[in-house]
Amino acid sequence: MKQSLQLKLGQQLTMTPQLQQAIRLLQLSTLELQMEIQQALESNVMLELAEEGEDDTELDIFAENERINSINQLDDSGPSSDESQHTTTTAEQELELQTHIDIPDELPVDSAWDDIYDNISYSSSSGNYDNDYDYTSAISDTSGESLQEHLSWQLQFTPMSDTDRAIAETIIDAVDDDGLLYAPLEELYECLRKEYDIDFDEVEAVLRAVQHLDPPGVAARDLRESLQLQLRQLHDNTPHQALAMHLLDEHFDLLASRDYAQLKRRLKLDDEALSQVITLIQSLNPRPGAHISTERTEYIVPDVIIYKLKGAWRVELNPDTAPRLRINSTYAGMMKQVDLASDNVTMKNHLQEARWFLKSLQSRNETLLKVASCIVEHQRDFLEQGEVAMKALVLHDIAQEVEMHESTISRVTTKKYMHTPRGIFELKYFFSSHVSTSSGGECSSTAIRALIKNMIAEEDTRKPLSDNKIAQMLGKQGINVARRTVAKYREAINIPPSNERKRLA
Secondary structure, three states, X not given: OOOOOOOXXXXXXXXXXXXXXXXXXXXXXXXXXXXXXXXXXXXOOOEEEOOOOOOOOOOOHHHHHHHHHOOOEEXXXXXXXXXXXXXXXXXXXXXXXXXXXXXXXXXXXXXXXXXOXXXXXXXXXXXXXXXXXXHHHHHHOOOOOOHHHHHHHHHOOOOOOHHHHHHHHHHHHOEOOOOEEOOOHHHHHHHHHOOOOOOHHHHHHHHHHHOOOOOOOOOEOXXXXXXXXXXXXXXOXXXXXXXXXXXXXXXXXXXXXXXXXXXXXXXXXXXXXXXXXXXXXXXXXXXXXXXXXXXOOOOOOOOEEEEEEOOEEEEXXXXXXXXXXXXXXXXXXXXXXXXXXXXXXXXXXXXXXXHHHHHHHHHHHHHHHHHHHHHHHHOHHHHHHOHXXXXXXXXXXHHHHHOXXXXXXXXXXXXXXXXXXXXXXXXXXXXXXXEEEOOOOEEEHHHHHHHHHHHHHOOOOOOOOOHHHHHHHHHHOOEOOOHHHHHHHHHHOOOOOHHHOOOOO
């Protein structure tokens, strides 16, 4: 094979560190962005927080956001393109004058690449524990405490022998997150007898002791036993307690199958009396351990705020999502006074990194606001009327309108939230598939789910609507959906089938 030289011309987009940073900031959630900003403040001396009320001479990202927000009033005519272009140009000129560096006007965060950056996760180490343990608060506040830890803590105050305590710990370890015993007691006994000289009756006795711990109904072997344990712990004067216990003891299968006619005959009760007994049972917790969880509450901070002013919907960035940043003028002015070349180079690098970071933040905010404004423009009917008026919308529709790639829209709408008069929603909530209507139009799946929810809310609980009946009712409204599609949407909004929705009244 003969070797030869060939000359080829081509274009290639290089992923510079600055571009990587811009794309990464674009897909961060609000909380992750705040931690990223805090890390930048700690690592770069050229960045600082701008105090409230200060007259900033350097770039202030949220001052720029206010200028952007001022042109995003969504009315019937929409914002003037000339005005929008003039405002953006003014901001870019100001940025160029203040940074004194060749930074592009727009960072090319829009691309057709797959998302190759994982979201940043942060962990914090806990400090030393205080020796003064507050036992009172441990009883009432189980946030961050597992069910096993909660039961073991109570076990410390229960008098029993060392062997019984070991049996109790084994039982507690076999309790699942719902508070039920997932392993048969016989299997636990077989494991324990290899180490301890015990009888099965002793294991049952310890189980009853564990079942008296908080929460009521814990360590039950099945749902019926859990409900029975909870009933026994109610006050003796609780109305219908005896009848409810008798129903669980003798006729639990009829209750599970909702055979109310048989229950009335067996218990010799009328509709009203049986309804009161069932209401008492339904007030019990079928998952007694579910409210004790190690999961921490996650609070949502909206990125965008939507409100109506003088008949027009306005879209603004939430100014509280991140601190106000600017270039530290003191350190920037010291660059000319530094004699050592190495120190001067370091400070110049910090200054350039700080300006790129501010530009990346501005690019993120502009893209987020542009996409959010487009979504609101499409979903005005939802803001006015609710879920039943949600329009079918996909990422491709927004991508075409804002002239970006779908992958960019996906980044912008992931873990970003919008505060509206109807609540806080993730931006992805406004996207849904569509179903064709008999008139040739489209109806979004979100609107269909809302219609199904309304139909079921208004149904006769004695004769609940079947999925086939709901499909027929939707067909009369011009929405063509199959029975299996109705079942899928019903399950998506956590509504049980018709046989499980049947009630006495």
